[in-house]
Amino acid sequence: MDRKTMRELVFADVEAKNKLEQLLHPLIRETVLEELAHISASYTLLAVPLLVETGTYLKMVNRVLVIDCEEATQIHRVMARSKLTEAEVRAIMLKQASRKARLAFADDVINNDGTSDSLQSQVDTLDTLYNELSRQINQ
The missing domain is CATH 3.40.50.300 (P-loop containing nucleotide triphosphate hydrolases)
Structure with missing residues (x-):
């Protein structure tokens, strides 16, 4: 991933940032919950x-x-x-x-x-x- 281009896009375009967050946040939250279930x-x-x-x-x-x-x-x-x-x-x-x-x-x-x-x-x-x-x- 080209972090520089992505950063420029999401900080310049609120709609692009919102779309990215709508895609990533549920996936991240699901992964966190799965990982937490296995922690002792x-x-x-x-x-x-x-x-x-x-x-x-x-x-x-x-x-x-x-x-x-x-x-x-x-x-x-x-x-x-x-x-x-x-x-x-x-x-x-x-x-x-x-x-x-x-x-x-x-x-x-x-x-x-x-x-x-x-x-x-x-x-x-x-x-x-x-x-x-x-x-x-x-x-």
């Missing part, structure tokens, strides 16, 4: 990029974790990863849920602006919390 871990994390925009998975989860960073960090990382200009990244961000909106949905937040040690500490803390909550739910 004490807890599971679903990575849902459009959680705030669609709300689709909110009924399936007990908590919402947001991995957050400053806007400047986000822009820099996307530019480096996807080879986009700052203007292109900002245009995409304007069509997505804002940082404020994502944080409003969050039960838990990991700040991803710091060091890898800081990140690991936050992950460890949440792992402990999620294992404890899982034990409480499954008693």
